[in-house]
Amino acid sequence: MSDSPDSLYLCEDVYFEPLINGWYAWPYLLPPVTGARHMVHTHRRIMNSFVKNHKLHMMAVKQPGMAGSEYLDCGEEQVADIRALVETIDTEHADLVELSDAVRELDEMLREHTSGESVEPLYERVPEPLKGYVELTMDLEHRPSYRLIEGLLYRSPYYKPQLQGLSFGRLDAQGDRPFVMSTPRLPTGDNLQLAADYNDPLIDTLFRARTEPMSPAEVDALFAGRTARGGLDYRELFTAQAPERRHQPVAEGVRVQYLGHAGFLIETAEVSILIDPVIAPRGETFADEVISFSELPPHIDYICITHHHQDHANLETLLQLRHKTGKVLVPRNNGGTLADPSLRLLLRQFGFDAVEMDDMEELPVPGGRIVSIPFLGEHGDLNVRTKAAWFVELCGKRVLLAADSSNLEPRMYRHIADQLGALDIMAIGMECVGAPYTWLYGALHTKLVSRKIKESRRLNGSGYEQAARIADMLEPSRIFLYALGLEPWYKYFMGIEYDEHSAQMVETGRMLEACEGKGIPAERLYGKKTVEL
DSSP: OOTTTTEEETTTTTTEEEETTTTOOOOOGGHHHHHHHHHIIIIIOOOOOOHHHHHHHHHTTTTTTTTTOOOOOOOOOGGHHHHHHHHHHHHHHHHHHHHHHHHHHHHHHHHHHOOOOOOOGGGGGGGGGGGGSSSEEOTTTOOEEEEEEEHTTSSTTTTTTTEEEEEEEEOOOTSSOOOOSOOOOOOOEEEEEEEOOOOOOOHHHEEEEHOOBBBBHHHHHHHHHHOEEEEOGGGGGESSSSSSSSOOOOOSSSSEEEEEEEEEEEESSOOOOEESSSOOOOTTTTTTTTOOGSSSOOSEEEEEEEETTTTTTHHHHHHHHGEEEEEEEEEOOOSSSTTOOOOOHHTTTTOOOOEEEEOOOOETTTEEEEEEEEOOOOOOTTTOOOBBEEEEETTTTTEEEETTTOOSSSHHHHHHHHHHHSSEEEEEEESOOBTHHHHHGGGGGGOOOOOOHHHSSSOOOOOHHHHHHHHHHHHOEEEEEEEOOOGGGHHHHHOOOTTTHHHHHHHHHHHHHHHHHOOOOOOOOSSSSSEEO
């Protein structure tokens, strides 16, 4: 395609960051109650620490291996900006601080109710911010608990689309982006930030321009009158150069493509299915190792999400794909527990056609089916039901995508094997030594968690023993090991660096050796991979 100054495409190296109160957004930051807990007990706490002792933070982040730690990566000149963010929480969003405190008060009240008698009289004592938004319950051992009525909370004053924002940047010369999980995204000379929520029509229009050009007048109109911060001009996001790589339709059979980290695209001539997409923008540094947005199908029939974590339910990617997505399939939810907010309700706030699937529930698709497979592990023993592996059968070919699944109960996989039969491909996540579960869930606790508990309950996937036993039962013809955080272009949210002695590399090495001994083709995936079935 020839270049034309009248046809502008979104540059392939443009990256997008959805923001919530200035922080990179992931699924637990958006539901009102979990969002309030993280705002107060993670964001405000870390920012207050920086304001009080910014020099300590500045020294700490320079040390190797500190990505993901609780130190802000900001300079001395940004202390005032961070102080302003804290003041905004305490003043403009004091109601969310009160909502967070109400969770603690409710927990304390229920911990004191040990008689086993009815909880009905306790409704009068529910803290004011939560009144009308919770159901009090008892389990069969007479222990009290509560259920958040999430549908009402999304329609309450506590759900604030005005906290949402959009940030855009371009990859640097090394193809890198700043780490996003521990530092708010302040306006800088290298980014463009807009005061807009995730339902703003700009999002779909802008990201459609990755493959469908706009005129300069249309670009100007899209950004006209908008409040923008940062030093990047919106015109710098566009180029007259059309993307060189385009989607190649499938003529026959089944094409399975690994897209990086936990992402897979499975296609036939009739249907396209995307699993856990975290699509990287294409910069010059890793241009040949990345399958980026321009190579995806013009329409994606189904996106399947395995669980809430930010490297699987990746809002950054999902919002960029919304304009071309049919349905989003998500695991069945517990229904209102603090640790397990509804992914279906969350995605529906942003216009996705999200559908829940229960354990072993089957969805017919052209030429086959999608099945939601039970998923154990990787959640620190919390009662999180929103998690599933995905089995895809098309044209008689069977593929299992089991990111982060851990074989905690071998009999479950025996039962699953009896239902599915032998596999053509099994992809298994082997992040066998994850962070303590409090790295993601600590803000939800209202009592101090001991170090012993933190170290015992980690976000672990399968090690060699667990993965090998799953493979023995499911009898795959081919095995892929993935979701390891190996690709350097994902360091901006993974923050992982391995060496040959890391447990993840040792355990996957053992798995590869075992597969070789059994004559099963196996591979530790990196970057991209295409298999024709």
